[in-house]
Amino acid sequence: MNALALYGRYVVISLRAQAQYPAATLLLTVGHCAATAIEILGVFALFDRFGPIGGWSFGEAALFYALVNIMFSIADLLTRGFEVFGADFVRTGAFDRVLLRPRAAALQLAGHEVRLSRLGRLLQALAVLILASRLVPIDWDAAAVATAVWAVAGGVALFVGILVLQATLAFWTVESLEVVNVLTYGGVQAAQYPLNIYPAWFRRLLTFGLPLACVAYYPVLAILKRPDPLGAPDWLLPLAPLAGFAFLALSFLAWRAGIARYASTGS
Amino acid sequence: MQSVRPYLAAFRTRFQLMLQYRAAALAGFATQCWWGAIRIMVFAAFYGVHAAAAPISLADAITYIWLGQALLALLPWLADPEIGQAVRTGGVGYDRLRPLDAYGFWYARTLGWMLARAVPRAVLMLLAAGIVLPLVGLGAWAWRPPSGMAAALLFLPAFVLMTALAAAVLMLANIVVAASLNERGVNAVLTPLVIVFSGSLLPLDFFPDALRPFLHVQPFAGLVDIPFRIYFADLGGGAALQGLALQAGWTVVLVGLGRLAMERMMRRLEMQGG
Numbered sequence: 135m136n137a138l139a140l141y142g143r144y145v146v147i148s149l150r151a152q153a154q155y156p157a158a159t160l161l162l163t164v165g166h167c168a169a170t171a172i173e174i175l176g177v178f179a180l181f182d183r184f185g186p187i188g189g190w191s192f193g194e195a196a197l198f199y200a201l202v203n204i205m206f207s208i209a210d211l212l213t214r215g216f217e218v219f220g221a222d223f224v225r226t227g228a229f230d231r232v233l234l235r236p237r238a239a240a241l242q243l244a245g246h247e248v249r250l251s252r253l254g255r256l257l258q259a260l261a262v263l264i265l266a267s268r269l270v271p272i273d274w275d276a277a278a279v280a281t282a283v284w285a286v287a288g289g290v291a292l293f294v295g296i297l298v299l300q301a302t303l304a305f306w307t308v309e310s311l312e313v314v315n316v317l318t319y320g321g322v323q324a325a326q327y328p329l330n331i332y333p334a335w336f337r338r339l340l341t342f343g344l345p346l347a348c349v350a351y352y353p354v355l356a357i358l359k360r361p362d363p364l365g366a367p368d369w370l371l372p373l374a375p376l377a378g379f380a381f382l383a384l385s386f387l388a389w390r391a392g393i394a395r396y397a398s399t400g401s
Numbered sequence: 402m403q404s405v406r407p408y409l410a411a412f413r414t415r416f417q418l419m420l421q422y423r424a425a426a427l428a429g430f431a432t433q434c435w436w437g438a439i440r441i442m443v444f445a446a447f448y449g450v451h452a453a454a455a456p457i458s459l460a461d462a463i464t465y466i467w468l469g470q471a472l473l474a475l476l477p478w479l480a481d482p483e484i485g486q487a488v489r490t491g492g493v494g495y496d497r498l499r500p501l502d503a504y505g506f507w508y509a510r511t512l513g514w515m516l517a518r519a520v521p522r523a524v525l526m527l528l529a530a531g532i533v534l535p536l537v538g539l540g541a542w543a544w545r546p547p548s549g550m551a552a553a554l555l556f557l558p559a560f561v562l563m564t565a566l567a568a569a570v571l572m573l574a575n576i577v578v579a580a581s582l583n584e585r586g587v588n589a590v591l592t593p594l595v596i597v598f599s600g601s602l603l604p605l606d607f608f609p610d611a612l613r614p615f616l617h618v619q620p621f622a623g624l625v626d627i628p629f630r631i632y633f634a635d636l637g638g639g640a641a642l643q644g645l646a647l648q649a650g651w652t653v654v655l656v657g658l659g660r661l662a663m664e665r666m667m668r669r670l671e672m673q674g675g
Contacts, residue, residue, distance in 0.1 A: 151617045158586075165589020172593045183607055184447040184454050312428045316435045324439050331446035 137241055144245025145185025152250050152394075159250050163352045168256030174199055176264055177326065188331045189363055193269025195263050197357070199326040201282065202350050203259035206322045210252045212290070213297040215243030220311065239393065240386070243301070278357045281372050286355035288375025292349050293318060295378070295385035302385070305392035308399065316384030317344060325350045330363050337364070348377035407501055408509040415513030416655045426521040433470040433522065434529060440466045441542055443444045456606035460545060461633045468629050471526035474518035475563065476624060477623070478595040481511045484575040485584040491673050493579065504663045507575060508656075509589035540664055549636035557640045561629035562648035568593070568654035577672065598624035600626030620655065623648035634644045 135143075152159045177199060181192035215223075223229040223243075232242050272278065300314035321344060329337055329351040340347045352374035355362050362371065441463055448459045455462070484507065485491045507603060530544035547553035574591050578584045596602050598621035605616040605626045616622060627644040630636040636644050 148442075161586055162589065165586070168593045169589060172597050172602060175597060179603055179608050180443070180447050182609055187447055188449045282412070290644045312425075313431050316432050320432070320435050320439065327443055332442055336442060 137238070140237065141241060141245050144242075146250040147246050148245075149250065162251035163254045163257075165256045166204055166251045167376075168204065168254075170255040171258035171261075173323070173326065174258070188328055189257075189330075190328045190340075191270065192356075193266050194358065195326075195328060196266035196269065197272070198328055198350055198356055200259045200263035201354065202289065202322050202325045203255055204263070205286050205349065206293050206318065207252055207259060207298065208286070209290045209293030210255070211248060213294055214249055216245030216297040216301035217295075218246075218307045219243065219301035220307065224304045224308050224396075225399060229396070230398050233396075240298070240389065245256035272357065273359070278359075280351050281356045282382055284372070285357075285375045288353075288378030288380075289346075289349035291382040292345060292378035293321070295382035298382070298385040302388045302392040305396055308347050314363060321346050330352075330391055345377035345381060346372075348374035349383070403602055407499075408505050412513040412665045415510045416517040419514055419517030420521065422518075423521070426518070426525070429474070429518075430525045430529075432524050433473060433477070433526065437466050437470040437526075437530065438449060457604065457630075457633075457635055460541075461598040461635060462604065463542060464545045464633055465532040465629050467526060468632060469542075469625060471523040471530075471599055472519055472563075472625075473601075474522055475567050476599060477514055477515075477567040477574065479576045480574040480584045480587050480591070481507075481571060482584065483504040483510070483513055483514070485582070486583055488670075489577045489582055489673055493670065497667070497670075503574070503667060504656075504660050507663075508568055508572055509570050511575065512564070515568060515571070516564065543634070547632050551636040551637065552632060556628065556632045556638075558629045558645055559641075559648065562645060562652060563624055563628045566620070566648055566652045566655065569652050569659060570620070570624070571660040573655060573662065576659060576666050581674070593620055595624070598622070599624035600629070601644055604629075610655045618647065620651035623651055 138188065170173045174196065177195060178192060181187070181195065186192075219229075225398045229239075232239050235242065266272070267274065296317045298316065300311060300318075303311050303314070324332075324336075324340060325346040329340060332340070336346070339350075352362070352366060355366075356371035357366075361368060444462050444466070445459065446457060448462070452459065457465070484493075487496065496506065498663055499506065527544065530542075531546075534543040536542065570591075574584075574587050577587045581587070597617055598605075600615070600622065601624075605622060606613065608616060617626075623644070627636065627648055631641045631644060
């Protein structure tokens with residue numbers, strides 16, 4: 135069985151398990167949708183009170199919000215195994231069993247528990263995306279759609295990369311470091327506003343350190359066919375999501391180094 | 402009248418137990434610093450465009466954000482996890498056997514749980530945002546002391562009432578958890594409600610003006626918006642007293658509701674576990 139088919143089987147098992155409790159799954163999804171959707175209320179209230187900012191209207195900002203939330207929800211769906219890696223795999227020694235199987239550890243972790251409830255965030259993000267498309271004239275031609283899909287792919291890679299790093303740290307700390315939430319949930323929070331409203335040091339951090347701007351801000355400029363108010367050249371805008379994949383590649387290098395030094399907790 | 406000693410003991414043991422989780426407190430603190438920083442940068446950007454549209458000054462808004470991050474663990478957005486566990490394992494049976502008022506006993510324990518999570522984070526946050534930030538020359542982004550003696554004195558009862566009200570809200574959540582055996586559903590409903598209507602997401606006056614009359618009288622306003630505005634004297638004199646009265650009134654109402662609900666729930670409670 136090839137890797138993809140195996141992953142598909144993991145997903146099917148997860149889904150069948152959740153289908154045993156359809157009402158609970160549905161309620162959790164609705165709850166997750168509501169809990170994550172309140173952020174757009176805050177964004178709306180600020181724009182409603184203060185008016186446009188940095189050349190952006192609410193509709194345009196909503197496009198940032200929607201794309202970032204779509205990226206994160208998909209990454210969240212794929213990485214439960216990495217998120218609980220420290221607590222559920224390293225500390226318990228369950229990772230030994232994962233290593234014994236003749237398959238990549240990363241693949242097995244990615245297939246660990248695919249939680250349908252995480253689609254709640256995706257649903258509200260899609261609703262906001264539709265709303266944004268109504269509020270601002272976005273020309274959804276082939277190039278714009280392709281840029282959006284490409285940006286989402288880069289964003290998913292970036293968030294998966296962060297979660298792989300979180301799991302990698304567990305090789306040293308033997309627990310899941312929740313401080314990493316600062317990068318995931320905090321990253322979503324930061325990237326749902328246009329980059330040019332932030333002070334320079336924070337813009338640099340979000341471009342070169344944790345390249346959230348490369349998967350959200352620059353591609354959105356390309357989708358809206360606007361030049362960058364900060365002066366990045368036009369040709370760069372659609373290429374920026376590559377940074378997400380570069381981040382993921384670096385994360386997996388760190389992951390390999392972590393596995394190489396893994397010593398079982400011995401339980 | 403019953404002695405308050407057993408309730409104090411329940412509060413103290415829970416408080417001391419929860420204080421042991423130092424790593425969790427540090428992680429929470431780090432997260433909340435970052436959160437606060439992002440919020441402040443967003444606020445500063447909007448104020449930079451059109452400060453006249455804001456209901457409070459930027460300095461007050463920054464203090465509001467730090468206060469909110471410091472006292473985040475006092476917000477009643479998650480039911481007490483121990484209650485759900487006690488009901489699922491049957492441990493609640495021991496609680497039924499105690500010659501104590503069941504509501505008061507759970508209330509004291511929940512209070513201990515909330516305060517023990519809030520206090521270390523609040524102290525760290527006060528050090529970081531109230532003392533370190535001004536010292537390194539970032540005084541403009543700092544958590545400021547209360548605006549005057551009157552505000553400081555009024556904030557004390559406001560803080561006590563905000564804690565009492567939060568515990569009363571949590572007790573209602575706990576009772577639903579005990580009746581439904583699972584906290585996930587309750588939390589899913591409670592979290593967004595509390596975050597939005599308490600003023601934790603945004604100070605309530607930032608929402609569209611048409612909603613104000615409603616937002617200022619609903620119970621959750623007493624959790625964040627009212628006490629914080631008393632702190633920087635946005636609510637002073639009569640308005641502050643009105644705010645305190647609203648907090649106290651809703652606390653009494655919710656405690657009353659909680660007692661009724663708890664009595665009904667306990668009569669129907671089936672023992673789990675074995």
